[in-house]
Amino acid sequence: MQNLRINLVKRPNIKITADIFETVSEETKELGENQFLVEQTHMSLDPAMRGWMEPDTTSYIPPVNLGDAMRSSGVGKVVESNNDDFPVGTQVAGMFGWQQYIVCDAKMAKAVPAEIPAEAILSVLALPGITAYQGLYNVIEPKSGETIAISGAAGSVGSLVGQLSKIEGLRVIGFAGSDEKCAWLKEIGFDEAINYHSENLDEIVSAAAPDGIDCYFENTGGAVQHAVYNNMNAFGRIAVCGMIGDYNTDKPSAGPNWINIIRKRLKIQGFTMPDHQAEWPAMAMKMGGHLMQGKIQYRTHILDGLESAIEGINLLFSGGNNGKLIVKL
Ligand SMILES: NC(=O)c1ccc[n+]([C@@H]2O[C@H](COP(=O)([O-])OP(=O)(O)OC[C@H]3O[C@@H](n4cnc5c(N)ncnc54)[C@H](OP(=O)(O)O)[C@@H]3O)[C@@H](O)[C@H]2O)c1
Incomplete structure (x- = not known):
């Protein structure tokens, strides 16, 4: 061959x-x-x-x-x-x-199983699913009634994190780079979808999260990171999954000042999917269940x-x- x-x-x-x-x-x-x-x-x-x-x-x-x-x-x-x-x-x-x-x-x-379409495997059950599951459940540990913000929300990982968060009873705020992507986020159940290219992002985020933000799933870095960080509640948890805004540059953006980590007693943790390959069968079963029940779209x-x-x-x-x-x- x-x-x-x-x-x-x-x-x-x-x-x-x-x-x-x-x-x-x-x-x-x-x-x-x-x-x-x-x-x-x-x-x-x-x-x-x-x-x-x-x-x-x-x-x-x-x-x-x-x-x-x-x-x-x-x-x-x-x-x-x-x-x-x-x-x-x-x-x-x-x-x-x-x-x-x-x-x-x-x-x-x-x-x-042959009956699962290849697109569903790559979009939900494989890398994006394990990543979303690990970051949300094992790093953020969400509680019903909390507010979560997600950058890169219209992407394969972010869109799963948002939908899993809705299943867990959270208020979900997503950030994406176009109005079309924001409209899709609303379609799949996000409570708020914000185009991060908007001016006055800080004010927009404060208005979208009147009770503050308890959880942040970070996929991009950049302006969203600052606006969300400024609105974090005490004992908030941040899962650092990706920083795509800095992958293609030799001038990485400056992060926010650490003082809020003390004042707000924040937990910030990075994680990578390959550390959790062994948990794939269990996570895939759970994600597959949601997919078959129509609770997750991609x-x-x-x-x-x-x-x-x-x-x-x-x-x-x-x-x-x-x-x-x-x-x-
Ligand atoms: N830790 C891990 O193990 C792990 C595993 C998988 C993925 N990740 C990370 O998770 C993130 C999302 O991955 P994905 O597979 O779901 O990709 P994706 O979101 O499907 O595609 C990438 C998206 O990132 C956004 N983007 C690109 N440049 C940007 C910038 N400068 N500022 C803000 N947003 C930008 C774009 O969406 P907009 O149009 O909305 O800007 C783009 O469509 C990436 O950072 C990736 O590295 C980490």
């Missing part, structure tokens, strides 16, 4: 540009004992990939080595198999990278063909994606 693969061959100089990738065509290797061949059908594009391209070895996950396929999660089908647990036709999910065909062993892929932004990833990944940093960014191979 001929495999098309996109390797990372250079580190980005601030922005992700096409010249840091190289597309190669190669013959797939023969299957060994207990191995199986996966044809990837859907590939996830995520903001974290920008960090994985950096040479930093002190981060939570090693960098992608130059010359290796760009790292990504995906969903596919087994098309050849020497493993009885993964017969031909099995739907599988795993860290398959930017390529069409992957020779796998049992450690590299998880079987997923939307996808689909790109066509493996090579669309090269330019398409930048939609995440311009706000051009309307929903979970997925490449259909």
